Amino acid sequence: MARFEATVSAPVNIACINASCVSRNPATVLILFQCAHRYWGKRNTALILPTNSSLSVTLSQDHLRSTTTSSTSEGYEQGDRLWLNGKEEEITKGGRTEVCLAALRKWRREVEEKDSTAAKMSEWPLRIASFNNFPTAAGLASSASGLAALVYSVSQLYVLPQTPSQLSLIARQGSGSACRSLFGGFVAWEMGQRDDGADSLAVQVAERDHWPEMHALICVVSDAKKGTSSTSGMQKTVATSTLLQHRINHVVPDRMSEISRAIAAKDFNGFASITMRDSNSFHAVCLDTAPPIFYLNDVSRAIIAVVEEMNRASLASGGGLLAAYTFDAGPNAVIYALEENMPMIVSTINEFFPQTLDFPDPFNMLAAATAATSARPQGFNNSVVREGGWEKGAVSRLIHTCVGDGPRRLSDEEGLLTVEGVPKTLA
Ligand SMILES: Nc1ncnc2c1ncn2[C@@H]1O[C@H](COP(=O)(O)OP(=O)(O)OP(=O)(O)O)[C@@H](O)[C@H]1O
Numbered sequence: 001m002a003r004f005e006a007t008v009s010a011p012v013n014i015a016c017i018n019a020s021c022v023s024r025n026p027a028t029v030l031i032l033f034q035c036a037h038r039y040w041g042k043r044n045t046a047l048i049l050p051t052n053s054s055l056s057v058t059l060s061q062d063h064l065r066s067t068t069t070s071s072t073s074e075g076y077e078q079g080d081r082l083w084l085n086g087k088e089e090e091i092t093k094g095g096r097t098e099v100c101l102a103a104l105r106k107w108r109r110e111v112e113e114k115d116s117t118a119a120k121m122s123e124w125p126l127r128i129a130s131f132n133n134f135p136t137a138a139g140l141a142s143s144a145s146g147l148a149a150l151v152y153s154v155s156q157l158y159v160l161p162q163t164p165s166q167l168s169l170i171a172r173q174g175s176g177s178a179c180r181s182l183f184g185g186f187v188a189w190e191m192g193q194r195d196d197g198a199d200s201l202a203v204q205v206a207e208r209d210h211w212p213e214m215h216a217l218i219c220v221v222s223d224a225k226k227g228t229s230s231t232s233g234m235q236k237t238v239a240t241s242t243l244l245q246h247r248i249n250h251v252v253p254d255r256m257s258e259i260s261r262a263i264a265a266k267d268f269n270g271f272a273s274i275t276m277r278d279s280n281s282f283h284a285v286c287l288d289t290a291p292p293i294f295y296l297n298d299v300s301r302a303i304i305a306v307v308e309e310m311n312r313a314s315l316a317s318g319g320g321l322l323a324a325y326t327f328d329a330g331p332n333a334v335i336y337a338l339e340e341n342m343p344m345i346v347s348t349i350n351e352f353f354p355q356t357l358d359f360p361d362p363f364n365m366l367a368a369a370t371a372a373t374s375a376r377p378q379g380f381n382n383s384v385v386r387e388g389g390w391e392k393g394a395v396s397r398l399i400h401t402c403v404g405d406g407p408r409r410l411s412d413e414e415g416l417l418t419v420e421g422v423p424k425t426l427a
């Protein structure tokens with residue numbers, strides 16, 4: 001019996017700013033931002049069309065990834081099946097996964113119609129197994145990497161000719177933020193104008209190699225499944241928050257030019273200040289939702305205080321901003337910083353938020369760190385941290401990563417399915 005499979009990995013992306021209008025010049029990385037708030041609201045919930053465009057940084061798959069194997073065979077029993085982290089997930093009729101698979105099958109059918117020798121894979125059942133190497137549904141963008149990996153793996157299985165931007169149209173319907181995980185580097189999701197969503201897609205605005213010094217430290221405050229999913233949270237905000245309307249409708253031209261110049265010029269100060277302001281604005285509209293949504297907790301706010309104090313002390317002693325915090329729909333902080341400042345940031349977080357899990361130090365940074373590279377800026381005020389410090393485990397672990405590449409095709413040896421089409425872990 002004919003059987004085919006493809007294994008891929010796809011990256012997480014973390015939004016740093018959103019824009020209500022993005023125009024692009026790929027040669028110069030020119031993006032014009034009209035206002036600054038991340039993807040938080042849909043104008044069409046079925047097609048997943050956002051109320052504004054957004055921009056994110058793709059994080060390295062060396063540290064955070066979804067790995068997905070898709071396989072198809074004329075010998076499989078009827079019906080598609082999906083396993084996530086070893087547990088079977090129902091593919092509900094008309095649900096997001098089914099919508100993605102139907103769209104991919106349609107494109108495969110076009111391939112088969114053009115080439116009569118192509119295997120009739122579009123008629124065969126699919127078996128898909130996926131594994132996230134980080135917490136699922138905890139506000140660390142697992143739906144982004146997960147749905148991007150699903151779409152990319154099936155597109156590889158079906159040998160589809162579509163570009164990553166075209167594939168992003170399908171990933172978007174699996175989870176909005178997933179469309180941005182089809183690219184590495186710095187990625188915009190252009191909201192588009194059309195009612196059918198054909199122009200609501202992701203484009204790469206800068207390669208990873210444009211600014212490889214951009215690193216990120218994820219402080220895992222909680223890896224429990226969050227109480228309010230992004231999907232339901234953002235719809236409650238759209239329905240009830242007047243602040244959201246204010247932000248959508250009021251353009252901030254200075255901010256537009258500042259962020260576009262910041263990325264093109266690799267200006268960390270500009271990037272950091274807008275990223276932090278955007279994160280705070282996003283959590284302000286969550287609070288303005290009725291009933292209010294609280295994604296940040298006391299530990300998240302304490303991390304904000306430490307980063308703000310680092311930056312204040314640095315500016316006061318004539319330096320620039322050292323770090324930028326941003327929080328998705330959960331309490332976990334993502335701290336962006338240039339590589340050279342990471343030893344100081346990691347040692348500061350270690351001191352104030354001792355973890356339960358050892359820091360793996362993937363860049364061997366601590367071994368090379370000296371007293372000078374780990375020193376906090378002069379004048380840093382320790383009293384911003386609560387007296388006695390935070391108990392061990394308030395931040396359970398740190399994940400150090402950097403800007404990364406787009407989805408990768410992996411070898412069949414790395415496949416997650418047996419030839420019978422069940423996860424190897426269950427066989
Ligand atoms: N590897 C994967 N393959 C397929 N689906 C996945 C995968 N990982 C996550 N998902 C889907 O995404 C859902 C989690 O999405 P949710 O938006 O609630 O959390 P999150 O993406 O981790 O957080 P956020 O988007 O707010 O940062 C899971 O319940 C599952 O349906």
Ligand SMILES: C[C@@](O)(CCOP(=O)(O)OP(=O)(O)O)CC(=O)O
Binds near residue numbers: 038
């Ligand atoms: C806070 C965010 O991470 C929200 C992500 O929302 P999702 O993409 O998970 O929502 P759905 O489209 O309903 O699946 C901001 C962002 O990534 O831009």
